[in-house]
Amino acid sequence: MIHHISISVENPQHVAQVLAEILNGKAVPFFPNPGSYMVFPLDEYGTGIEVYPLKTHIKPGDGENQCVFAESTNVSGFTATHAAISVSSTQKEIEEIGKREGWRAVRCNRDSFFDVIEFWLENKVMIELLTPEMAAQYLAVTRPENLQQMFAA
Numbered sequence: 001m002i003h004h005i006s007i008s009v010e011n012p013q014h015v016a017q018v019l020a021e022i023l024n025g026k027a028v029p030f031f032p033n034p035g036s037y038m039v040f041p042l043d044e045y046g047t048g049i050e051v052y053p054l055k056t057h058i059k060p061g062d063g064e065n066q067c068v069f070a071e072s073t074n075v076s077g078f079t080a081t082h083a084a085i086s087v088s089s090t091q092k093e094i095e096e097i098g099k100r101e102g103w104r105a106v107r108c109n110r111d112s113f114f115d116v117i118e119f120w121l122e123n124k125v126m127i128e129l130l131t132p133e134m135a136a137q138y139l140a141v142t143r144p145e146n147l148q149q150m151f152a153a
């Protein structure tokens with residue numbers, strides 16, 4: 001189980017507020033790295049999304065020290081990192097929020113297995129949002145016995 005992920009965006013506070021709206025959760029400052037925010041859907045899993053300023057990256061600490069935050073000088077904002085997140089919001093609500101923000105929100109089918117809504121934060125970072133019906137499709141496809149059959153093929 002993934003408990004939290006992190007992303008980097010141009011406007012962390014705004015993106016965190018929009019994500020909190022979609023996830024029916026809360027966005028709060030992430031004090032370990034000023035200018036960053038944490039979004040919590042307030043679910044039973046402790047799910048969270050850390051939202052960092054675009055130039056932020058995390059690198060290993062020295063020796064036995066923990067990781068440290070640093071800044072990059074050259075970033076595009078595009079990344080292969082993304083997450084699929086189940087939400088209680090409807091497709092219509094998600095599309096309305098995307099339209100309001102001027103961000104791409106489009107329903108897509110993943111290889112005839114399940115649907116997602118590609119929700120493009122700042123039109124650069126993709127989060128796959130799964131409404132309850134989409135989450136049911138995803139969970140049916142990824143049941144252990146179904147995955148084992150796919151692996152064997």
